[in-house]
Amino acid sequence: MRVYEWSTPDNQDTIPVVLVPGRSSGVPMWSANLEGFTQTRRVLGFDALGDAGMSIQAAPLLSFEDQAAWIDQVLDQIAPHGVHLVGHSFGGATAATYARLHPERVHSLTLLEPVFTFGYPPLSMLWWATVASLPALPDRVREHALSKIAGGPYDGTDQVWQNATHSLPMQEAGPLGIFLEQFWTTAES
Numbered sequence: 643m644r645v646y647e648w649s650t651p652d653n654q655d656t657i658p659v660v661l662v663p664g665r666s667s668g669v670p671m672w673s674a675n676l677e678g679f680t681q682t683r684r685v686l687g688f689d690a691l692g693d694a695g696m697s698i699q700a701a702p703l704l705s706f707e708d709q710a711a712w713i714d715q716v717l718d719q720i721a722p723h724g725v726h727l728v729g730h731s732f733g734g735a736t737a738a739t740y741a742r743l744h745p746e747r748v749h750s751l752t753l754l755e756p757v758f759t760f761g762y763p764p765l766s767m768l769w770w771a772t773v774a775s776l777p778a779l780p781d782r783v784r785e786h787a788l789s790k791i792a793g794g795p796y797d798g799t800d801q802v803w804q805n806a807t808h809s810l811p812m813q814e815a816g817p818l819g820i821f822l823e824q825f826w827t828t829a830e831s
Contacts, residue, residue, distance in 0.1 A: 654684055662736055663731075665732040683726075734756025
């Protein structure tokens with residue numbers, strides 16, 4: 643397992659923030675957030691096993707529980723006194739499972755656009771979500787797809803981020819870093 647660490651002498655002894663990326667993202671997806679996260683925190687990141695990056699999978703991972711097990715093995719070595727866990731997308735589902743199985747090791751849990759965390763959506767919702775995310779889609783078609791996802795008519799009052807990807811929190815890195823620093827400080831008190 644390749645672990646990336648960002649720390650300074652001033653934050654080396656803080657409770658670390660551990661970043662769990664979404665599928666096919668790897669550690670580089672967090673690059674826009676690192677400046678905000680590392681000002682006062684030790685930050686650790688790793689590529690998900692079986693995914694893009696330098697970490698190599700030695701056994702099949704068949705469930706989020708399997709993924710949580712390898713995270714526990716890594717954190718046992720690099721952060722035995724607990725972490726602030728941040729997961730995005732599939733990494734959010736893995737982080738939530740880890741927190742459920744090992745609550746004594748998680749000081750706080752942040753889920754950014756988590757998938758399959760509270761249940762599996764119907765296939766029709768996945769289909770319409772795919773349609774809604776297509777680039778250059780006419781507004782009328784996107785609004786129809788959003789109404790199918792929401793289960794009711796799209797009335798135009800909800801903000802739709804044009805040209806946004808599934809990584810909206812990464813696109814809003816500055817405000818996210820400020821918000822999470824306040825959250826982590828509160829979790830430690």
